[in-house]
Amino acid sequence: MTKTYRVHNLDCANCAAKMERALNKLDGVNSASVNFFAQKITVDADDPDAVMPAVKKACKKVEPDMEIVC
Amino acid sequence: MSKSKKNLLRIIICLVAFAVVFSCYLALEDKLPWWGWLMAFVVVYIGIGYDVLWKAARNIVRGQVFDENFLMCVATLGAFALGIYRGASGLDAEGFEEACAVLLFYQVGEWFQSYATGKSRKSIASLMDIRPDYANVKRGGSAVKVDPSDVDIGEDVVINPGEKVPLDGVVVRGSTALDTKALTGESLPREVSEGDEVISGCINLSTQIEVRASKKFYDSTASKILDLVENASSKKSKAENFITQFAKYYTPVVVIAALLLAVVPGAITGDWSTWVYRALSFLVVSCPCALVISIPLSFFAGLGAASKHGILVKGSNYLEKFNRANTFVFDKTGTLTKGNFAVVKIMPEHDAENVLRLAAVAEQGSSHPIARSIIETYGKAVETDYTLTAVAGAGVVAARNGDVICCGNDRLMAQNGIEYVKETGRGTVVYVAQNGKFVGSLLIADEIKEESRHVVGELNGMGCKTVMLTGDNEAIAASVAEEIGLTGYKASLLPQNKVEEVDGMLAEQGKRDVLCFVGDGINDAPVIMRSDVGIAMGGVGSDAAIEASDIVLMNDDLRALPLAKRVAKKTMAVVIQNIVFSVAVKIAILILSALGIANMWIAVFGDVGVAVLAILNAVRCLKINAESSARVPKSAV
Numbered sequence: 001m002t003k004t005y006r007v008h009n010l011d012c013a014n015c016a017a018k019m020e021r022a023l024n025k026l027d028g029v030n031s032a033s034v035n036f037f038a039q040k041i042t043v044d045a046d047d048p049d050a051v052m053p054a055v056k057k058a059c060k061k062v063e064p065d066m067e068i069v070c
Numbered sequence: 071m072s073k074s075k076k077n078l079l080r081i082i083i084c085l086v087a088f089a090v091v092f093s094c095y096l097a098l099e100d101k102l103p104w105w106g107w108l109m110a111f112v113v114v115y116i117g118i119g120y121d122v123l124w125k126a127a128r129n130i131v132r133g134q135v136f137d138e139n140f141l142m143c144v145a146t147l148g149a150f151a152l153g154i155y156r157g158a159s160g161l162d163a164e165g166f167e168e169a170c171a172v173l174l175f176y177q178v179g180e181w182f183q184s185y186a187t188g189k190s191r192k193s194i195a196s197l198m199d200i201r202p203d204y205a206n207v208k209r210g211g212s213a214v215k216v217d218p219s220d221v222d223i224g225e226d227v228v229i230n231p232g233e234k235v236p237l238d239g240v241v242v243r244g245s246t247a248l249d250t251k252a253l254t255g256e257s258l259p260r261e262v263s264e265g266d267e268v269i270s271g272c273i274n275l276s277t278q279i280e281v282r283a284s285k286k287f288y289d290s291t292a293s294k295i296l297d298l299v300e301n302a303s304s305k306k307s308k309a310e311n312f313i314t315q316f317a318k319y320y321t322p323v324v325v326i327a328a329l330l331l332a333v334v335p336g337a338i339t340g341d342w343s344t345w346v347y348r349a350l351s352f353l354v355v356s357c358p359c360a361l362v363i364s365i366p367l368s369f370f371a372g373l374g375a376a377s378k379h380g381i382l383v384k385g386s387n388y389l390e391k392f393n394r395a396n397t398f399v400f401d402k403t404g405t406l407t408k409g410n411f412a413v414v415k416i417m418p419e420h421d422a423e424n425v426l427r428l429a430a431v432a433e434q435g436s437s438h439p440i441a442r443s444i445i446e447t448y449g450k451a452v453e454t455d456y457t458l459t460a461v462a463g464a465g466v467v468a469a470r471n472g473d474v475i476c477c478g479n480d481r482l483m484a485q486n487g488i489e490y491v492k493e494t495g496r497g498t499v500v501y502v503a504q505n506g507k508f509v510g511s512l513l514i515a516d517e518i519k520e521e522s523r524h525v526v527g528e529l530n531g532m533g534c535k536t537v538m539l540t541g542d543n544e545a546i547a548a549s550v551a552e553e554i555g556l557t558g559y560k561a562s563l564l565p566q567n568k569v570e571e572v573d574g575m576l577a578e579q580g581k582r583d584v585l586c587f588v589g590d591g592i593n594d595a596p597v598i599m600r601s602d603v604g605i606a607m608g609g610v611g612s613d614a615a616i617e618a619s620d621i622v623l624m625n626d627d628l629r630a631l632p633l634a635k636r637v638a639k640k641t642m643a644v645v646i647q648n649i650v651f652s653v654a655v656k657i658a659i660l661i662l663s664a665l666g667i668a669n670m671w672i673a674v675f676g677d678v679g680v681a682v683l684a685i686l687n688a689v690r691c692l693k694i695n696a697e698s699s700a701r702v703p704k705s706a707v
Contacts, residue, residue: 004301011184013363014138017314033306036363037191037370042301061132 003048005041006069007059010034015063022058026051041068074185081177084118088174092167104157111166112150119146119173136321138357145353146173149670152343152350165347172354172674179678186685187363190371193692200252200271200292205236208280218270219287227281235272237283238290241265244279248272253295254625255380271295294616295624298382302373305385309645313365316653317358324660328352331664344666351663354673360652364684365645371691372641379694380624381634388620392603393638395584398529398631399572401597402540402547404590405607405628406526406554407516411443414517417493418510425510429502431456432468432477440498440514461485465500476503483508496549515546522554525628530557532635537575539568539597568597576601588631605631633694641691648684655680 010016016036023032023043028051030044041059045051056068091110099107116123119142126139146169153165205221206213206228213228218236221227226242229235235248245263250256250272259275262268268281271292287293306314332349336342369386376383383389403409416422430448433441435458445452456468456475464485465478476486483490483501490508493499497515501508526536538559540547547561560571576585587594587601590608595618598604606619608626616622623630659676662668668676 012138012359013187013366014317014357014359017317017362021314021318037187037367039191064128064132 001046001048002042002044005043007034007039007041008067008069009065010036010039010063011065012063015066018062019059022062023055026054026058029055074181074188077177077181081118081174081181084114084174084177087117088114088170091170095167104153108150108154108157108166111170115146115150115170115173118170118177119143122173122176136325136356138359141321141325141353141356142173142176145350145670146170148346148350148353152347156343168670172670175671175674176354176678179674179682183359183363183678183681183685186682186689187367190367190685190689190692193689200234201296202234202236202270202292206230206233218290221283221287223283223286225283227283228278229274229281230278231274231276233274234292235268235270235274235281236290237270237281237287238268238285239281239283240267242280242282244277246277246279247275249275253291253380255378255630256625256627295382298384298616298622299373299377302383302385305387307369307386307390307645309390309642309649310365310369310386313358313361313649317362320358321356324352324356327660328356347670348663348666351668351670351673352660354670355656355659355663355676357677359677360656360681360684361649363681364648364652364688367685368641368644368648368688368691371688372637372644375641375692375694376634376637379630379633379637381630381637382616382622382624383634384620384622388603389638389641391584392586392621392634393642394582395586395603395635396533397535397537397575397579397583397585399537399539399575399585399587399597399601400556401568401587401589401594402538402542402550403516405588406522406538406550407518409516409590411439411498411514412517413443413447413512414497414515415495415513416510417491417513419491419508420510422510425502425512427452428475428504428509429477429500429512432458432466432475432502434458436460436466440500443514444500444512474505477501494545496546496553518550518553519628521627521629525631526554526556528632529635530555532632539563539571541565565593568594569600572597572600588628590626637691637694640694644687644691648687651687652680652684 013036016034020032020034023029023034028045028047030046032041032043032055034041041055043051043055059066059068091114095107122139122142126137126143129137129140149165149169149172156164202218204215205218207216207221208226208228221237227236227239241262241264243264245261247259247261248268250260253269253271260272270290328349331352332346336345339345369389372389373383373386376389383392400406413426416425418425426444426448429444431452433444434452434454453470456470459467459469461467461478461482464482465476468475468477476482476488477500479499480490480492480501483503486503486506488503488506488508490501490503491511493511493513495513497513500512500514502510502512529536535558536556538547538551538556540550540559540561541563542561544561547559551559563571572585572587579585584602586603586605587597588605588607589598590606595614598606598618603621604619605621605623606616607623607628621634655676659668659673663673
């Protein structure tokens with residue numbers, strides 16, 4: 001199941017690329033993409049809501065200022 | 071005040087402060103001891119770089135070492151350290167002003183970079199701005215403004231002039247003109263009145279209408295298109311994957327090279343400060359930002375430019391592939407032709423109008439597409455008091471008071487012993503006779519779209535092969551292919567043969583060849599999926615087509631094909647320019663810094679300046695001329 005989330009304060013494209021790499025390594029995530037221009041994160045996971053805390057944590061690690069809006 | 075404005079203000083204040091301190095330093099260098107100047111520059115440095123320092127510190131704690139903030143800090147603090155070392159050992163204490171200037175430059179560049187990215191992001195996003203913000207739904211006698219997703223199927227929605235159609239539905243009151251430009255790229259407004267279907271995302275131009283919702287917001291056209299466009303960037307092109315891989319290794323490699331550059335020649339020559347300084351310049355160019363921003367931005371702009379013209383590309387990988395497309399396979403009916411029958415030629419013995427009138431009289435009771443096309447072409451009322459008798463497999467005989475009209479194929483003529491002039495042509499021939507005397511014949515065929523010939527010509531001109539697949543017989547296929555100017559055709563194909571045919575062509579083609587299949591998406595979904603790039607036409611309202619294809623032409627107009635090709639070409643050109651330019655400038659700066667020719671000032675330009683130039687270049691993808699550069703020959707239209 002794929003879910004898309006809007007993000008705020010994602011300021012740097014390289015950070016977006018790093019986040020994407022980090023998210024794809026997470027357990028339970030089949031694939032993830034971070035769209036810097038649309039300011040969106042798309043997560044494909046069996047249960048997107050369950051992996052959200054891990055997704056948030058991984059993103060925050062790269063860019064502490066960013067926020068995921070659910 | 072916005073974040074960006076605040077930052078700009080801070081940069082300007084720091085720039086002024088830096089200018090003051092720097093000019094004092096130049097004028098009065100000897101009046102203060104070196105540590106006095108150090109203090110002055112440190113104040114400026116902290117003013118301009120506190121956030122960079124803070125982020126760097128925070129990221130080290132989080133284990134993000136190769137972070138651009140961190141690298142900038144190492145480079146500039148290193149420059150300070152060098153200055154202190156030189157000052158403490160009694161040498162000329164230089165480098166403080168440079169450390170401040172580099173960070174200042176970096177901040178200016180970062181600001182401009184984020185400004186340019188934000189601007190272009192917004193201008194591209196506005197192209198795709200079809201999302202309705204609200205719906206005026208009629209509840210309890212008055213219109214209530216609600217979120218479009220709160221409207222249920224069957225509810226009536228009032229749409230005022232200037233407002234967007236929030237959901238797909240049917241007009242129940244009023245008539246108006248709709249602007250469908252954002253959806254289809256078609257600039258001509260569409261007239262709708264009661265009973266007509268409307269799709270969400272169109273803008274009401276003239277008068278208030280009421281629409282009964284036939285779909286929920288999430289199933290409506292606007293939502294589906296937005297979904298598609300927004301997910302497009304998750305399908306990454308080879309160029310983007312290359313950049314991601316490059317970025318992954320670039321920074322660590324440059325940092326290691328910097329370390330080696332500082333340690334090895336430093337140890338050999340003993341001139342530590344020179345080599346450490348050169349190594350610090352390395353760190354300044356170590357962020358791959360120019361590439362990481364500009365390549366996806368170029369694709370984003372390309373996809374945006376395409377969608378502005380009603381061409382939805384489902385991923386940047388398809389744009390990349392489409393650029394290399396050199397074989398276009400077309401379905402005939404509904405793609406190259408209009409898919410409706412029409413009288414294309416009248417061959418009368420005497421009076422053309424009379425042939426058509428008699429045929430219309432005879433065919434008035436039939437619902438066969440050929441009969442309908444005759445009646446439609448005649449377009450006038452006919453006498454209805456004829457007795458109509460259908461002759462199976464031959465045609466119709468209409469009789470009234472001894473007046474007998476025979477209308478049908480050659481067999482009907484032969485059965486009635488009528489002498490007729492045999493005709494052959496692309497399509498079906500209908501012979502008409504009155505009272506045993508032949509009056510003429512009609513040629514009925516699927517109409518070729520006006521633009522087909524021009525589009526095929528343009529694609530041929532781009533060096534592409536154009537092939538038509540059709541279920542029609544050889545003779546019809548050959549004449550259509552010749553009329554349009556196709557380089558090849560395959561006739562008498564059943565739907566399953568089309569898949570085999572395309573499979574065969576895919577097997578034959580070279581590794582770098584790309585085959586596109588263009589169809590109307592109704593019964594050719596398997597072929598669309600099989601081909602390298604599947605293109606569906608007239609996507610509005612057809613879920614199957616949107617689902618199966620890689621590129622959707624929202625408008626039922628083939629002219630979008632060469633346009634899409636130009637968008638793809640321009641985008642790829644910009645992408646290649648940006649990759650080559652950014653990489654070349656960075657490598658050049660690395661070499662020049664290692665040789666001591668470039669200083670840290672040039673290095674910082676290499677980092678942020680290139681990024682800004684690449685962003686500006688990426689925005690060029692947006693500017694695509696809808697008109698082809700080739701002249702349209704009069705005869706083709």
